[in-house]
Amino acid sequence: xxxxxxxxxxxxxxxxxxxxxxxxxxxxxxxxxxxxxxxxxxxxxxxxxxxxxxxxxxxxxxxxxxxxxxxxxxxxxxxxxxxxxxxxxxxxxxxxxxxxxxxxxxxxxxxxxxxxxxxxxxxxxxxxxxxxxxxxxxxxxxxxxxxxxxxxxxxxxxxxxxxxxxxxxxxxxxxxxxxxxxxxxxxxxxxxxxxxxxxxxxxxxxxxxxxxxxxxxxxxxxxxxxxxxxxxxxxxxxxxxxxxxxx
Amino acid sequence: xxxxxxxxxxxxxxxxxxxxxxxxxxxxxxxxxxxxxxxxxxxxxxxxxxxxxxxxxxxxxxxxxxxxxxxxxxxxxxxxxxxxxxxxxxxxxxxxxxxxxxxxxxxxxxxxxxxxxxxxxxxxxxxxxxxxxxxxxxxxxxxxxxxxxxxxxxxxxxxxxxxxxxxxxxxxxxxxxxxxxxxxxxxxxxxxxxxxxxxxxxxxxxxxxxxxxxxxxxxxxxxxxxxxxxxxxxxxxxxxxxxxxxxxxxxxxxxxxxxxxxxxxxxxxxxxxxxxxxxxxxxxxxxxxxxxxxxxxxxxxxxxxxxxxxxxxxxxxxxxxxxxxxxxxxxxxxxxxxxxxxxxxxxxxxxxxxxxxxxxxxxxxxxxx
Numbered sequence: 001x002x003x004x005x006x007x008x009x010x011x012x013x014x015x016x017x018x019x020x021x022x023x024x025x026x027x028x029x030x031x032x033x034x035x036x037x038x039x040x041x042x043x044x045x046x047x048x049x050x051x052x053x054x055x056x057x058x059x060x061x062x063x064x065x066x067x068x069x070x071x072x073x074x075x076x077x078x079x080x081x082x083x084x085x086x087x088x089x090x091x092x093x094x095x096x097x098x099x100x101x102x103x104x105x106x107x108x109x110x111x112x113x114x115x116x117x118x119x120x121x122x123x124x125x126x127x128x129x130x131x132x133x134x135x136x137x138x139x140x141x142x143x144x145x146x147x148x149x150x151x152x153x154x155x156x157x158x159x160x161x162x163x164x165x166x167x168x169x170x171x172x173x174x175x176x177x178x179x180x181x182x183x184x185x186x187x188x189x190x191x192x193x194x195x196x197x198x199x200x201x202x203x204x205x206x207x208x209x210x211x212x213x214x215x216x217x218x219x220x221x222x223x224x225x226x227x228x229x230x231x232x233x234x235x236x237x238x239x240x241x242x243x244x245x246x247x
Numbered sequence: 248x249x250x251x252x253x254x255x256x257x258x259x260x261x262x263x264x265x266x267x268x269x270x271x272x273x274x275x276x277x278x279x280x281x282x283x284x285x286x287x288x289x290x291x292x293x294x295x296x297x298x299x300x301x302x303x304x305x306x307x308x309x310x311x312x313x314x315x316x317x318x319x320x321x322x323x324x325x326x327x328x329x330x331x332x333x334x335x336x337x338x339x340x341x342x343x344x345x346x347x348x349x350x351x352x353x354x355x356x357x358x359x360x361x362x363x364x365x366x367x368x369x370x371x372x373x374x375x376x377x378x379x380x381x382x383x384x385x386x387x388x389x390x391x392x393x394x395x396x397x398x399x400x401x402x403x404x405x406x407x408x409x410x411x412x413x414x415x416x417x418x419x420x421x422x423x424x425x426x427x428x429x430x431x432x433x434x435x436x437x438x439x440x441x442x443x444x445x446x447x448x449x450x451x452x453x454x455x456x457x458x459x460x461x462x463x464x465x466x467x468x469x470x471x472x473x474x475x476x477x478x479x480x481x482x483x484x485x486x487x488x489x490x491x492x493x494x495x496x497x498x499x500x501x502x503x504x505x506x507x508x509x510x511x512x513x514x515x516x517x518x519x520x521x522x523x524x525x526x527x528x529x530x531x532x533x534x535x536x537x538x539x540x541x542x543x544x545x546x547x548x549x550x551x552x553x554x555x556x557x558x559x560x561x562x563x564x565x566x567x568x569x570x571x572x573x574x575x576x577x578x579x580x581x582x583x584x585x586x587x588x589x590x591x592x593x594x595x596x597x598x599x600x601x602x603x604x605x606x607x608x609x610x611x612x613x614x615x616x
Contacts, residue, residue, distance in 0.1 A: 042449030045317070057455050063445035065316045065456040068339050073308035074301065079311025081297045082271055083446055086317070104309070107302035
């Protein structure tokens, strides 16, 4: 029998702590497949952030550093400057990257750090129990916006990819979605490009992956995917915002 | 190179770090330590090293976390408010057991405070500035030469224990110029390997730099493992100087630049036949309790002098443990105790004019300058 679908070598053989229906597993797999296909497992260093993916190091079979909340791009900078031949990626959620870590991500892009950022945007704080994130949609109910996010007092969702696309130092900035197989395949291509860029020394690459949190959204995984498609896609259009040519 | 050079303290420390094999420096501007960053920006590249100016102290110290975790010999410097911003990551660095050297050219606080020399960061440096059960090793040089000599030691001690080491100076050490003879250049290739570093898992199991232990039993085990390490540091890394330990009856206790002021006073008082000496802690943590064991029997009392309202004096009291009186004299905010005022304070103590050991009020300066 010839296996046609197996666990990527760069994923460990353990059960994850993620909730049933959580797309983190899909995103992990896409990153691991990419590492395998590019043949970089032995020189990849991941940086885990704070959020549901805090234990990402348990699931990737590569060297890892666990960073303080929001600081993964700074930690990745330190790693990359010491070992420029390492392929360094951060894996961050929207609370981590777009709220407490906004300075770190913007300035890593400004410096054009030759790192890869995998940014999971599910419009909510997952690990802490469903609080409002900077990416939470207008009207979206969370535990800290129980009546729906009110732009009068809580502002509007921050669009990280659009924002970073204005930064000259950023080489590649793109947004994909994980809500169906076709989009997952496109996301895979984007992730691969973001790693390939680093191998080629092209500089800062970020892929934003729209994701769900059925647990904290209070939906079935299936309804959550539908909610993403109907509500997040209009707010967060997909596409490559920056494919910097030698900037 | 062994000839004497006249250098500013901050620049000399930066040069000493490069000679000690430091190849990675992360900084953010703050007075009065900018010459360290500026020197690194100019010179570390000549040695194949990397200088990064971060967007904040928060980021710079997290770059240190990543760089130290990747196996680099890493230096960071700042001054008091910047060091406050770094405390979260210093806690992570200690928890993840990463080696690095942190220079604090401290200035007066609290808050934005001032930019003049101060010793009011003693508590923050020695008692754990961030959250959790951890210690950082703190060396306090009194001269630029001593700072340069301690730099290589600091890196080696940091590597040996996989723990942050702080060099605690003050604006005066950083800004003044003195002749300095640099120690031998360290052969970077000869430094001990760091097999735990995240350099890629080719041919081995994956390495992890981490400080999270959600299982209470695991975190308890981790904390006691750290404490065992700190016990060894207490045993092996105590550094101090005793001056006139042979015959002194009264002892100043002071560190850093204040110790030098006390030395001037000692010379003057000894001309008048006053038998006074000095206990100068060089390692502030671990605190040199043993220095006090050596002199407490002969001492009539101690006068701790600090550029603070009384911080190290608490450790002096713990070391002396009620056996002899411990008095205090301090100035703050950049006001530096003058030799005359220190001398008068000691004479007041000796002649019984200081009403109690808890009398911290500066009668000489009236608490004002």
